[in-house]
Amino acid sequence: MATILINGGRIIDPSQGLDQVGDLWISRGRILPMGGGFDDAEVVIDARGMIVCPGLIDIHVHLREPGNEEDETIATGAAAALAGGVTSVACMPNTIPAIDTQAAAEFILLQAQRARQANVFPVGAVSKGRQGAELAELGQLVAGGAVAFTDDGAPVASADLMRRALQYSRMFDRVIMQHCQVPELTVGGVMNEGIESMRLGLGGMPAAAEDIMVARDIRLAEITGGRIHIQHISTARSVELVREGKRRGVRVTAEACPHHFSLTDENLRTFDSNFKMNPPLRTWSDVEAVIGGLKDNTIEFIATDHAPHAREKKMREIDQAPFGIVGLETLVPITAKALIESGHLTWPEAIAKMSCNPAVLLGLVDKGTLRGGADADVTIIDPETRWTIDPAEFRSKSKNTPFGGWEVNARAHTVIVGGEVRYTRGGIVQHAGASVPA
């Protein structure tokens, strides 16, 4: 495994509170302690003008394999992750069959090894078959590599099952991730319920459907001592509930998706199904509340909810098109545009929500950091390169994005996983023989 020198970049490592221009060395798949290094490197990466940070970790992606390989496979999804600057993903269990057994979790790991792209960590189902009735074999799932549990795609509707899951999962100190929504309040829903759904005559999904479930689950986490993680938080009231729960010491965390801090339900006026997601795009005041939650760290994670759907499924009447958009390859530019360039977060604050925070949440001890000895997963971001998002260039098998045609400024340039350069846009990576710049 090559010795790599990443030369002259702005090294941002929130796990150590580090933000400085300098050199980063990698040897034998590990990060070398800051200041350490050799006389020669087999690979030299000229990172001047770029951000060098721990490999990004996306805690919420759908890879569709097994069962819906027409939408995405573990290989194509993990390749899309790299192109987006993401070195590790946590994949949701709503596959066919569901990831609800040790064997199913191990299959994910095996396919990821074969693909040799980004690291893939399976999230196991909370209930058998994601049916919401009986607990899945959570302990065996942990043995198979599951890093968390969720029935995502659907909420755990039963309060009793959620209580048991929060209690039982304490045994492994794994978090329960919940798609928070009261199902009976969203039947027939296509978009956020409000003035825009009235205007368009489309079925509404009220913000209260999310708020009620968030309130319930925070209370259940409180009485059980379990860890609840609110996925893709989208409403102002939910953000307030999480903030208040944390203040009381409840073990609650929350993630936000780029589309929930950059788009609103007004976008549905185009009737474009690429604006149809679940939870739905909300109003400007919800967007502002989500950004507020990101700023005061009520929301410690940015995750994509990468949800690939083949074109023939998505290009349908809007009420029949499936929910969700791809997100891996737009994570960095949209986060930069909506949060950093607009002055809400600094680069270190945003990177923390995509690196060290996720590593802590999922218990990935040697990831999400540039400490000496950590896994050499490194993302190099060009923060100032004007480009236009073109879905045709995506590595993801599916192109369902609402961000096509957006003019953006930041982009993952080169990505190292386990000490290997697995993705680069070229021009800055020089191999053996090249001399180290003075």
Add this chain to the structure above:
Amino acid sequence: MTATNHAETAAAVWTRKHLLGLEELSAEEITAILDTAESFAEVSTRSRKKVPALQGRIVFNLFFENSTRTRTSFSLAAKRLSADTQDFTASASSLSKGESFIDTARNIEAMGADILVIRHPTPGTPHLLSQHVDCAIINAGDGAHEHPTQALLDLMTIRRARGKIEGLSVCLLGDIAHSRVARSNIHALKKLGAHVILCGPPTLVPRGWERFGCEVVHQLDEVLPRCDVMNVLRIQFERQQRGLFPSVSEYSQFYMMTKDRIRLGKPDLLLLAPGPINRGVELTPEVADGPNSAILDQVANGLAIRMAVLYLLSGRIEAGSRHRD
């Protein structure tokens, strides 16, 4: 002056390729359609009811949802303009098993259609289609979103009865939440300066409609004396099964237009109903057939409105093909 000559004046205002909804139209554009329709209403009074305006054009009725009256009205309107017409009816559910509705529309376009009249249970379907085919598209009802020609014929009926729209108080009564007729009426009436009142139970007229500039009232008897026009929307019985009101009988008790309620209103209260009407639910037979009712005028005006819309859109096709040459 012939009907088509007269309509040409209005056609100067019209620059759109499609009629997808009334929300995006200006007051001038809506008035242009109404004025054009007036000249075509005259055609209907002749013994020979046909004009050659759309000779050689093909108008396709693409209906993914049941409709007899709207489809017939469009067919007849197209025939009076000398267009060839063809109906294509399919249930959206059977289509979903195989060919997508976009493929279906492309096939129909390949058969030479110039204008597609589309009805579909999903909002936005005409808009989606307009991005995938070249022909002109008329929205004949998309889910609960819009039904522009219905609202236009309602406006024409009001204008003919009262000579104006501006300043009138128009009440839309019933299931506003699920009604495309209500939405198209709200947009058009507001643009032309009417005061719009929405009346029905809060489950069918939920909070928020005030933000469209409408007055929301749940007690019909309170608002009746102030109304110049009462537009009685059809109530769909499946709404009761979904728990939005307790029973048809209770609904009728609060919201059915009866002879007694007509007495509460102004003597010249104009009563409209887009139909098909449920006699004994939304209105009693004596009210439906009584002196305030303009229900049959609406049907006649519907024909004139659809002729006007077909005529105005065909003018744009002409301009387009000249441009291509």
